Amino acid sequence: MLLTYLHNLIANNVIGDLQYKNRMVGFIGELNFSEWLKQNRQNIKVYEGGFFVPTVPNSRAYRDSIYFTVSSDLPDAYISIYKNIAKLSLLKYFYIHYDGAGNVADWQLFDVLNNGSRLAVPPMQFYEFNIETNRFRFSSLENFLSNYKINDNHKVRDKVTAITKANYINQLKELNPDCIKKIYVQRLVFDGYLGLKFQRGIPSDIDCILLSEKDQKLKFIEIKEKDLSKGVVKGFGMDLERINQLVSLAKTGLPVFYVVRRIKEQKDRKFMEWRIIDILDFQKNLDKKIIEGGTGMRSLSSSNPTQVCDLKHFKVLT
Incomplete structure (x- = not known):
């Protein structure tokens, strides 16, 4: 129910x-x-x-x-x-x-x-x-x-x-x-x-906030489920507006991490691995080319400019 x-x-x-x-x-x-x-x-x-x-x-x-x-x-x-x-x-x-x-x-x-x-x-x-x-x-x-x-x-x-x-x-x-x-x-x-x-x-929003017993530091987490981008750069993207939001959030003094639940492709969405990157490292390593991203919650006619960061900059979560 x-x-x-x-x-x-x-x-x-x-x-x-x-x-x-x-x-x-x-x-x-x-x-x-x-x-x-x-x-x-x-x-x-x-x-x-x-x-x-x-x-x-x-x-x-x-x-x-x-x-x-x-x-x-x-x-x-x-x-x-x-x-x-x-x-x-x-x-x-x-x-x-x-x-x-x-x-x-x-x-x-x-x-x-x-x-x-x-x-x-x-x-x-x-x-x-x-x-x-x-x-x-x-x-x-x-x-x-x-x-x-x-x-x-x-x-x-x-x-x-x-x-x-x-x-x-x-x-x-x-x-x-x-x-x-x-x-x-x-x-x-x-x-x-x-x-x-x-x-x-x-x-x-903030998807979740983590506190590690090891360093006693809070971390903001952004979670997405994605397959690799189809362009020249093989990695994971994010729309420009969201990138700017998360970078501003990081400036409050708490680190922000982008976590990706990597899937093989969109149809069956078979899980492959978890990947993670600090949002400031993500921003620093973005490909300069701006592409059109998915609709998200927007209408099909809306524009969603997006940048991609190469997979090599993401660490595997084990």
Whole structure:
């Protein structure tokens, strides 16, 4: 049932079938990395990444933005992370804590999307981070949403085909149920309570944040599932806007790493290996040629200028 709820959230907040596929592929990559960390890096603490959502239409990344995290961890565990994020001088910083220990069957059902379809909602508490005191204080869903204006032109839509829905629900069934729960609650806030029914700019996020017991340093992680580029340079690319965002994030003082779940090709998406590179090394070694990248969440007619970094600069994660 939780996967059906997740489908409803995504299908009603993307512009079409292709964008839905891209979103689901992103989830699968993130969840597979979570599983890899559990099996291979038991000495690393994993924190949830957060969302940057501009309050002004057409604004991007850190301009006019609210930052928020959705997690079952208590907020004080994230103070050092928020202190670094605050260096971006955003408008406000929220933290949403939910009870991850409860049974989903006991969650209350609400018509969050206002489309007649009720979704399961866990007990949640909203907090706001005070940059003067470096502490979290109690807040509310209403205070969080009050930073955005209602989108009067929004119409609930679901243009995802039944075949696409079944395909990705079947893939997600194979993954850890607790990880599915985590993704669902994050999207409940991002796509359910906020979503396209509010005016907003172009959002971005941090996929996860890691803390190594060895050096006690936090690291921001960007995760993508990709096959090798088809051009002269054989490697992995990223759109220019996203590169600039991650480089700016690295300037807060915390390192940012680009992690790639390498697949053989797009059709069967057979896993080959994990690769990783520091975002500043990635930027330094980019091929100068700018190519047209994939659509991501954009329309087919949009432009997505991209640069590629040669595979040799990426380390294999073992």
